Amino acid sequence: MAPSTRRKAPTRARRLTVWLLAAVMIGAGGYLALRPYFRHAVKELRLPLQHDDIIRQQSRDKGIDPSLIAAVIYTETHFRPRDSPAGAVGLMQITPATADFIAHKSGGVRFETRDLATPQINIAYGTWYLRYLLRRFDANVLLGLAAYNGGEGNVERWVAESKARGEDFTVDAIPFTETREYVGKVLDAQARYREQWWRELGLPDPR
Secondary structure: OOOOOOOOOOHHHHHHHHHHHHHHHHOHHHHHHHHHHHHHHHHHHHOOOOOHHHHHHHHHHHOOOHHHHHHHHHHHHOOOOOEOOOOOEOOOOEOHHHHHHHHHHHOOOOOOHHHHHOHHHHHHHHHHHHHHHHHHOOOOHHHHHHHHHHOHHHHHHHHHHHHHOOOOOOHHHOOOHHHHHHHHHHHHHHHHHHHHOOOOOOOOOOO
C-alpha cells in the first residue's frame, strides 16, 4: 500500500474560499452581496459535504439514510480521501480485505484495489458494507456503526457477553475506546447533517 498522502482540497471548498477572499477585498458592500455565499462557506468549513449527488444515489439504491452516509464519511476522513497506515483507503476508509469481501458478495468481479480511490466506488462500497452490517444487527445503528469501526466479530462477542450477564448492550458497554467514541461522533454528525445539509441530501426540512 502506498504511504499516506494528503490530496488537494475538493473543488467546492476551493471555490468557496475564493468567494470569501473576494468579499474581504471588496469590503462591506461586497460582503452584503456575497453574504449567502459567506454563510455557505462557513457551514462548509464547520461541517463539510462533498459528493452529495453520489450520497443521494447510494442512499436510494441501498436504502440507507443519506445523513448517516455523510456522517460516516465525515467521521472517517472529513471528506478528505486518504490511505491509512492500516491500509484503509478513500473517503469511507475501506480496507482491501473488506473490499474483496464486498466485491465477492455484491458481484463486483472486476474490482481492483486502486478503484477504492474513486469517490463513486468508495462510497458505493462503504454504503453497501454499512447496509450489510445494519442488516446483520437487525437495523441497530449503534451495533452497525460499532461493527464498521471495531469489527463484526468483536461486536458479536460483546453483545453475547452482555446477554450472558443479563444486560442490554449500550454504547458504554463497548470496550474499545476508539470504537465507543466513534459511534458517538457519527451519531452527533448525523444529527448535524440532518439539520444543516438536509436540502443537499434530499431530506425533509427539519424545522
